[in-house]
Amino acid sequence: MALTFYYSPQSSASRVHDTLTALGIPYEEKRVDLRAGDQKKPEFLALNPNGKVPTIVLDGTPMFESIAIQIALGERFGVEKGLWPALGSPEHLTALTWLCWGQVTLGASLFRYMHNTSEWHPKEQHNAAQAAAALKELGEQIGMLDAHLKGRDFVTGPRLTLADIDLVSVLGWGLDFAKIDTTPYPNVAAWIARTRKRLPPHSAS
Ligand SMILES: N[C@@H](CCC(=O)N[C@@H](CS)C(=O)NCC(=O)O)C(=O)O
Known part of the structure; x- marks a missing residue:
């Protein structure tokens, strides 16, 4: 390989x-x-x-x-490392669902917010109404994830998968960037901490 x-x-x-x-x-x-x-x-x-x-x-x-x-x-x-569910299992479908949701749906709201607020995008292209709508959408999406995580350690259940790792990377960045307080989302906050604890330190990011 x-x-x-x-x-x-x-x-x-x-x-x-x-x-x-x-x-x-x-x-x-x-x-x-x-x-x-x-x-x-x-x-x-x-x-x-x-x-x-x-x-x-x-x-x-x-x-x-x-x-x-x-x-x-x-x-x-x-699969052999225990970090991705086997094809054909219900957890495989759940992992794909949340991995894609994080990058596609949540990611779209984060980018919409970023495009309308950040210094990387020209100020004259910023639109306050778009930024507010994106922030509202983000709150609803994080609330939805919080409800899913109730009673679950990780998105597919008791085991950490790459879906958690990816989603925590996308959402962790987004929460910092959009300065979103996680107090209303205790399950999300606990899951981010739980997932990060499982990640070894690295140098490239
Ligand atoms: N949807 C892509 C996004 C990749 C992306 O936007 N990468 C940025 C860095 S965060 C990049 O390489 N930008 C360089 C450029 O656009 O010139 C993915 O998830 O791989």
């Missing part, structure tokens, strides 16, 4: 880094300097025409989009 991981610190690659660390599989790390524009160089675009991190090359095949990478790593390495 040969795995190369292209990343930049504090980026969407961090969630894949958390997964690789949790899986404990060998891989080669290649840092991509986003400020220098390495992601738009022909040699990188040949791997990922979307020009972004994370990108991996697994046994010679490039992959991009962290959600696809997470699922591929889960299916290939996670």
Whole structure:
């Protein structure tokens, strides 16, 4: 098995880094300097025409989009490591559901909020009504996750999976960014702490 991981610190690659660390599989790390524009160089675009991190090359095949990478790593390495439910199990369906919900639905609200508030986006494009609507949506989504986690240690039940690791990475960033207080969401707060305790320290994110 040969795995190369292209990343930049504090980026969407961090969630894949958390997964690789949790899986404990060998891989080669290649840092991509986003400020220098390495992601738009022909040699990188040949791997990922979307020009972004994370990108991996697994046994010679490039992959991009962290959600696809997470699922591929889960299916290939996670089942035997106890971090991804076996195909055909109810937990497998639940893990896919929450992993995708976190990146697609929750992610869309986070990006909407970010696009309308952050310094990375021109102020003249900010829209206060859009930002407020996104924040309201985020509150409803986190409330929904909180209700799901009631009586569960992790999203699929008693066992940590890559769905928790990915979702905590996305949501943890979002809570900090949007300065959302977790007091109204005690199950979410406890689950984030529980999941983070299971993550070994790492250097790339
Ligand atoms: N949906 C993508 C998002 C990837 C993404 O936006 N990566 C950013 C860093 S957080 C990037 O590489 N930006 C560089 C650029 O757009 O030039 C994923 O989850 O993999």
